Amino acid sequence: ANLSLREIAREMQMASSAMYRYFDSRDQLLTELIVENYDNIADAVEKADAKCARDDIRSRWMAMAESLRTWALRHPSDYGLIFGTPVPGYAAPPDTVDPGKRYTNVLLRLLADAHAAGYVATIDVPATKGIAKEYKHVRSNLNLSLPDEMLLAGLAAWAAMFGAISFELFGHVDQVFVNPGIHYSALAHMLGEQVLGLS
Template identity: 45%
Template sequence: MTASGARARVRAELTREIADAARRHLAAEGAAGLSLRAVARELGMASSAVYRYFPSRDDLLTRLIIEAYDALGEAAERAEAAVERADLRGRLRATCRAAREWALRHPHEYALVYGSPVPGYAAPEATIGPAGRIGLLLCRIVADAGPGNDEGSGAEPAGDPGLLAPGLAALMGLPEGTALAERAILVWTSLFGLIGFELFGHTNNVVVAHEEFLDRAVDRWADELGLP
């Protein structure tokens, strides 16, 4: 290995160690309490050394946010890919189950990306792609149903062009002029609303079988999307 290669490897390892320590602080202090100095103390590093890897707290937060979105998206994509392509409802169910399971295993990281905004932090454009992975996965499932699913289950066949950003349906891989993009967004937001309510305790003493409740919700969403 060359000297430059060794330096790159050491840098990658230290960057990963800093991010791992930051996740531990995230669990203990919350995103608003994340401090580069505290992370440096845990790792036995000088604060100035940590700043060479992450110039600010916001840079570190961005790294954690992107990694959380990517881990969540990868879990959902892996589960969806394991289902027969023609089984559209099964693919939707696998995606939704995987998202919930990941959130339950990583509640603090889920709270970082879907919980309260961090005071003073503005997410940069680099977070947009990772944040959209599950939404685009849902859209691919809808698009794979092909023509004839745009009327859903008793819903209006046409979309309202004033509701969504121009060109969004095409960007999502869905036909313009139908309500499919609206319904896909409804499913996407409903999924994370349901997960968030469970994770943050809002459905305590309300829902007693959350996994089964999610499956029932998925069936209703599939009907709304017109999936066979």
């Protein structure tokens, strides 16, 4: 369904005219909320990473993985706004780009540190047509010097984490697990040890 500033005002028990004193449009309000939530999830991941020793790659990975899930479960609506179904008619402006990169940049720094420390991804990059060119573009775009194997492993692991969180948050595993958190931790361990080559 379409989302209007009037509907938002009603949910907040405010007059719609009062909302327009703060925001010119629904899209401006959405942008502010999206940026705030990107910053909040990035703060959580950065804080978790900062608590670990820089050379303890495995602990850093687990801390980041757990912080993602913890934040999502505490803020399901906020998570849904930035990772759920797009709001019809809303196109995110450039203002959201840098905030949207922050939480991923923590992962990229971890991958760079793992690679520098001699960790090697335990996968081979499939000989898919154009994949080398694609990862060359990723390295250039993100200013990275990681090998293709580490890029593929890291991005696949990151996607798996968000997939597991979304499945849990949106009720897709309610009848599957008694405690989804146990499965999530096992998944994070597996990804860290097998996919990223961490010990």
